[in-house]
Amino acid sequence: MTISKLFIANRGEIAVRIIRAAHELGIRTVQAVSAADRDMLAARLADEVVEVGKAHASKSYLNKEAVVAAAVASGADAVHPGYGFLSENADFAEMVEQAGLVFVGPKPETIRAMGDKATARVMAMRAGVPTVPGSEGRVESAAAALSAAREIGYPVMIKAAAGGGGRGIRVANTLEELAVLIPQASAEALAAFGDGGLYLERFVGRARHVEVQILGDGIRAVHLFERECSLQRRRQKVWEEAPAACLGADVRDALCASAVRLAESVNYRGAGTLEYLYDATTGDFFFIEMNTRIQVEHPVTEMITGVDLVKSMLRIAGGAPLALQQSEIRARGHAIEVRINAENPARDFAPAPGTVASLTVPGGMGVRFDTMLYPGYTVPPFYDSLLGKLIVWDDDRSSAIRRLSGALSELKIDGLTTTQSLHQALALDADVNAGEFHTRWLEGWLDANPAVAPAA
Amino acid sequence: MPLKTIQAPLPGIFYRKPAPDQPVYKSEGDLVAVGETIGLIEVMKTFTPVVAEEAGKIVAFHLETEDAVMAGEPLYDIET
Numbered sequence: 001m002t003i004s005k006l007f008i009a010n011r012g013e014i015a016v017r018i019i020r021a022a023h024e025l026g027i028r029t030v031q032a033v034s035a036a037d038r039d040m041l042a043a044r045l046a047d048e049v050v051e052v053g054k055a056h057a058s059k060s061y062l063n064k065e066a067v068v069a070a071a072v073a074s075g076a077d078a079v080h081p082g083y084g085f086l087s088e089n090a091d092f093a094e095m096v097e098q099a100g101l102v103f104v105g106p107k108p109e110t111i112r113a114m115g116d117k118a119t120a121r122v123m124a125m126r127a128g129v130p131t132v133p134g135s136e137g138r139v140e141s142a143a144a145a146l147s148a149a150r151e152i153g154y155p156v157m158i159k160a161a162a163g164g165g166g167r168g169i170r171v172a173n174t175l176e177e178l179a180v181l182i183p184q185a186s187a188e189a190l191a192a193f194g195d196g197g198l199y200l201e202r203f204v205g206r207a208r209h210v211e212v213q214i215l216g217d218g219i220r221a222v223h224l225f226e227r228e229c230s231l232q233r234r235r236q237k238v239w240e241e242a243p244a245a246c247l248g249a250d251v252r253d254a255l256c257a258s259a260v261r262l263a264e265s266v267n268y269r270g271a272g273t274l275e276y277l278y279d280a281t282t283g284d285f286f287f288i289e290m291n292t293r294i295q296v297e298h299p300v301t302e303m304i305t306g307v308d309l310v311k312s313m314l315r316i317a318g319g320a321p322l323a324l325q326q327s328e329i330r331a332r333g334h335a336i337e338v339r340i341n342a343e344n345p346a347r348d349f350a351p352a353p354g355t356v357a358s359l360t361v362p363g364g365m366g367v368r369f370d371t372m373l374y375p376g377y378t379v380p381p382f383y384d385s386l387l388g389k390l391i392v393w394d395d396d397r398s399s400a401i402r403r404l405s406g407a408l409s410e411l412k413i414d415g416l417t418t419t420q421s422l423h424q425a426l427a428l429d430a431d432v433n434a435g436e437f438h439t440r441w442l443e444g445w446l447d448a449n450p451a452v453a454p455a456a
Numbered sequence: 457m458p459l460k461t462i463q464a465p466l467p468g469i470f471y472r473k474p475a476p477d478q479p480v481y482k483s484e485g486d487l488v489a490v491g492e493t494i495g496l497i498e499v500m501k502t503f504t505p506v507v508a509e510e511a512g513k514i515v516a517f518h519l520e521t522e523d524a525v526m527a528g529e530p531l532y533d534i535e536t
Contacts, residue, residue: 035524036524054522054524055469055524056469056522056523056524058522059522342500343500350502351499351500351501351502353467353499353500380467381466381467381468381469381499381500382468382469382498382500382524383500384500384501385500385501
């Protein structure tokens with residue numbers, strides 16, 4: 001069955017994105033809103049609007065019963081969960097299905113399996129996808145540690161079994177160092193935690209975050225190449241690219257093929273992302289986790305492949321098989337997305353809600369601004385700080401960065417303090433231009449550049 | 457003793473307790489000293505404590521945990 005009326009159980013820019021895709025497919029839309037969101041952009045664009053609860057997300061966008069009841073009452077035949085909120089909640093997906101509606105995403109059991117890190121790791125290993133190498137449980141002696149490390153490969157991280165939060169971690173670069181550190185680490189762990197047990201894991205010092213976009217129809221899966229999202233602050237991505245310029249062609253092929261293997265092995269349905277750590281010094285990649293939903297940074301993939309991921313999700317949810325063969329999906333040029341957040345970079349990224357006095361949106365070839373903003377809109381303080389995503393595409397990475405700088409200088413959001421100034425500075429940075437960064441690079445850069453002045 | 461109404465310094469979600477399974481910071485009738493935490497306001501997932509700027513006795517709360525509040529709206533009444 002194809003979908004004729006879609007209920008959007010989300011807010012902000014992704015709700016706008018979903019409504020656009022639905023309307024292009026001739027699907028009518030019902031937008032869920034909290035009491036604080038009646039005037040949001042998605043509510044203005046949707047065919048119908050239904051209030052599902054109070055401002056606090058736990059009473060509205062996270063209230064499974066209220067959302068399902070509203071979807072049923074609206075006469076919708078499908079629910080798109082967006083990202084965040086209930087998008088990876090297997091119970092919610094199950095409730096939607098039990099109410100006789102289509103959940104735009106994978107089956108509840110897939111969400112449940114891939115949402116559990118240990119289960120996902122086992123699934124990955126079964127599909128022949130590399131995971132971060134480590135000892136099988138504790139290493140009971142120095143000799144056992146040395147033999148485990150031979151399998152894992154150096155450098156290895158020695159972790160206290162009873163430790164946590166980074167405490168009790170040491171790094172050995174060689175067999176000799178490991179032999180010295182094992183007894184020390186064990187004694188320290190015993191003193192600190194009352195348990196001298198240790199285990200080993202491969203140490204990836206300068207890890208890069210790469211992730212593969214996949215689409216599946218429950219039988220077959222294809223990849224849409226990878227993204228690099230290493231520029232992060234407090235584990236939140238702030239700048240994303242496609243493709244990952246750090247990968248050689250062989251590594252890219254192996255990485256993307258591994259993602260398709262894992263997706264097909266779990267009969268994946270819908271859009272999903274497999275996240276990996278990439279060790280640029282060795283060329284190794286390790287699966288970390290799978291996100292069973294559309295992601296914030298999906299537009300960079302759309303820009304290099306020309307495939308509309310949200311429309312693809314809706315078609316698959318409507319029962320259509322995958323429309324694309326792997327050989328038909330080609331990547332062209334380079335795309336960059338920067339997140340424009342209502343945060344003050346000069347004040348440790350303090351949240352800065354407010355009212356948009358005026359708005360000037362950049363344009364031109366290869367420039368896209370996915371946003372929830374309009375002039376006069378008051379950004380409520382109750383939710384995420386993401387206001388919009390500025391996305392650029394050009395023939396190659398350095399041209400894309402130049403285009404990004406130009407687009408950032410055109411973008412004017414008067415009335416709000418945003419992270420626009422951070423991105424202007426990053427686009428001029430030598431390391432960023434050289435593609436020389438890793439997942440902890442941005443935090444060091446921010447320490448060295450504390451006063452990224454907000455745009456006037 | 458004068459009665460004062462204290463207003464929210466920030467817009468966001470108001471919380472009277474540090475975590476769902478913990479007791480409220482302050483109840484009606486409690487005495488508070490300068491600098492004591494009365495509640496929290498969550499702005500875009502960042503929590504800021506609401507701290508007493510004057511000592512006195514709390515008479516009433518205008519909001520409950522998880523209520524939305526705009527800057528300048530009444531939070532609580534205090535006898536100073």
